[in-house]
Amino acid sequence: AQSVTQLDSQVPVFEEAPVELRCNYSSSVSVYLFWYVQYPNQGLQLLLKYLSGSTLVKGINGFEAEFNKSQTSFHLRKPSVHISDTAEYFCAVTLNSGYSTLTFGKGTMLLVSP
Amino acid sequence: DGGITQSPKYLFRKEGQNVTLSCEQNLNHDAMYWYRQDPGQGLRLIYYSQIVNDFQKGDIAEGYSVSREKKESFPLTVTSAQKNPTAFYLCASRTGQGTEAFFGQGTRLTVV
Numbered sequence: 001a002q003s004v005t006q007l008d009s010q011v012p013v014f015e016e017a018p019v020e021l022r023c024n025y026s027s028s029v030s031v032y033l034f035w036y037v038q039y040p041n042q043g044l045q046l047l048l049k050y051l052s053g054s055t056l057v058k059g060i061n062g063f064e065a066e067f068n069k070s071q072t073s074f075h076l077r078k079p080s081v082h083i084s085d086t087a088e089y090f091c092a093v094t095l096n097s098g099y100s101t102l103t104f105g106k107g108t109m110l111l112v113s114p
Numbered sequence: 115d116g117g118i119t120q121s122p123k124y125l126f127r128k129e130g131q132n133v134t135l136s137c138e139q140n141l142n143h144d145a146m147y148w149y150r151q152d153p154g155q156g157l158r159l160i161y162y163s164q165i166v167n168d169f170q171k172g173d174i175a176e177g178y179s180v181s182r183e184k185k186e187s188f189p190l191t192v193t194s195a196q197k198n199p200t201a202f203y204l205c206a207s208r209t210g211q212g213t214e215a216f217f218g219q220g221t222r223l224t225v226v
Contacts, residue, residue: 009154041220042220043118043220044204044206051212094212099164100211102208102215104156106155
């Protein structure tokens, strides 16, 4: 079975600063990886996904993530955050063979202050 | 517009009562899911269905039931057997393996 660990429950950052939200996964087989964003009292919206190919994945709202197979990581980055990026971010994993559900991490709350 | 509709957005229930949360999708997706979200615990899978008339238990199925009579619909019933039903419930769907899940806007259930 697969699992996801998001290493920080909360990340405070000032506006226009860079940010990295960390995600590590565990799986005995190859995986697909996703990052989602959730604003208060709303559903989840896909930011980006890694299925195959280039390990650097670009998503919406200026976010990008890098897949590192040797370190089993998929960290999310943004070079300059805005107040509007304040939200909860979830990393998710699914296996790339057979049928597999999506497994989510516990989330990281990004708090952007002026 | 295609998407997933959950209703109602807010729901209040008295202890001991069953309640059904609605989830409808017009994306023509085969698979549908129910997740429960509690603060600091991420999303936990309750039930999922890969095809009509078939569904499987997730990690926290006790106290919940589902049906999948139509491809578009996957209602969740929170029964009186669920000890701590107050939570935010999210419905999702996807086309199949290797694809992302699309989410509804959620239903916040409060037991009073």
